[in-house]
Amino acid sequence: MQLYSWLATMQLNELITIRKIFVLFQMFYLVCGGKSSQFTRRLQKSHETYPDSTNDSLLIPNVTSMPKCAVLCHRADCEAFDFDSDRSTCRFLSYNSQPGKSFFINTDVESCQSLPAGNPSGVYNIKISQQLKKRVFCEMESAGGGWTVLQNRFDGSQNFNLKWDDYKNGFGTPHGEYWIGNENIHCLTSSQPYTLRIELSQVSGQQGHAEYETFTVSSEKDFYRLEISGFSGNIPDSFRTHHNSNFSTPDKDYDKRPPVHCASSFKGGWWFSTCFEAYLNGVYGAGFITSSINWKYFPTRDRVGLKTSRMMIRPHPEVSSSASVEYGDSSGGSSGSDGSSG
Numbered sequence: 576m577q578l579y580s581w582l583a584t585m586q587l588n589e590l591i592t593i594r595k596i597f598v599l600f601q602m603f604y605l606v607c608g609g610k611s612s613q614f615t616r617r618l619q620k621s622h623e624t625y626p627d628s629t630n631d632s633l634l635i636p637n638v639t640s641m642p643k644c645a646v647l648c649h650r651a652d653c654e655a656f657d658f659d660s661d662r663s664t665c666r667f668l669s670y671n672s673q674p675g676k677s678f679f680i681n682t683d684v685e686s687c688q689s690l691p692a693g694n695p696s697g698v699y700n701i702k703i704s705q706q707l708k709k710r711v712f713c714e715m716e717s718a719g720g721g722w723t724v725l726q727n728r729f730d731g732s733q734n735f736n737l738k739w740d741d742y743k744n745g746f747g748t749p750h751g752e753y754w755i756g757n758e759n760i761h762c763l764t765s766s767q768p769y770t771l772r773i774e775l776s777q778v779s780g781q782q783g784h785a786e787y788e789t790f791t792v793s794s795e796k797d798f799y800r801l802e803i804s805g806f807s808g809n810i811p812d813s814f815r816t817h818h819n820s821n822f823s824t825p826d827k828d829y830d831k832r833p834p835v836h837c838a839s840s841f842k843g844g845w846w847f848s849t850c851f852e853a854y855l856n857g858v859y860g861a862g863f864i865t866s867s868i869n870w871k872y873f874p875t876r877d878r879v880g881l882k883t884s885r886m887m888i889r890p891h892p893e894v895s896s897s898a899s900v901e902y903g904d905s906s907g908g909s910s911g912s913d914g915s916s917g
Contacts, residue, residue, distance in 0.1 A: 731859030
């Protein structure tokens with residue numbers, strides 16, 4: 576009951592507002608194990624300190640993981656947090672430089688999938704490898720949540736007609752149009768098995784999705800070669816012909832259709848085969864032209880420019896012992912000048 580003793584020793588003029596009392600009560604409720612859905616309000620930038628703490632922060636004991644610390648911080652509407660795994664403590668910052676305006680929380684988590692159920696979709700710092708962390712968008716609502724977004728197209732604000740190094744390192748912003756980077760995709764998918772989910776929508780509002788139980792991208796030395804298998808979804812499997820294809824960009828031609836340079840012809844980076852049946856990094860808003868964002872047979876054979884596309888991955892909950900059907904190499908097919916293979 577240290578908080579009660581602390582309150583009793585305070586002078587009356589120190590409790591000058593009802594707001595301070597309310598904030599202190601909520602902090603006491605949080606530290607003592609309360610389960611309120613909104614633990615504290617943001618404090619205006621000042622020298623106010625939380626009880627039983629130092630350095631203008633609130634220290635919460637017995638927090639066993641970084642995701643739990645992130646959830647507590649989010650629910651408390653804190654400015655940022657630090658998690659100490661050795662001491663099992665979670666420390667909140669005590670002030671916000673823009674009270675009522677900034678809702679950013681500094682969340683370091685192992686992966687999007689490690690976030691507890693009910694956590695909001697948003698930007699988090701996830702571990703790409705032992706040496707690298709990256710800010711990504713975690714989709715927590717669609718198809719069970721826990722997805723790391725690799726690609727997002729919805730308004731044409733980001734140019735996707737970029738070079739090899741741009742696609743290697745990533746571009747755009749996680750909140751907006753975005754490519755996470757081929758090197759990051761390789762690091763993630765080479766560490767454990769991942770499922771790929773692709774979500775699409777037409778200008779008409781029609782929506783569709785495709786999932787691939789296995790999704791892997793090799794290293795740069797292997798030209799970020801794509802491997803996919805185990806299709807399911809409510810749209811045709813137009814991506815299957817890209818299995819075992821190298822990544823190409825307008826300045827690097829590694830496709831399977833010499834002398835045509837698919838990436839240069841269709842203005843974007845992709846796993847071009849001979850050249851494509853699915854192409855999600857094309858020109859936004861291009862209507863019926865072949866360089867648009869499109870997915871063959873969704874909804875028809877025509878190359879209808881898509882309104883939105885999103886690619887995201889999630890680790891397998893456990894390694895499956897069942898065999899998956901691997902797609903064969905598509906290099907034997909012929910491709911017309913419009914990018915289709917038949």
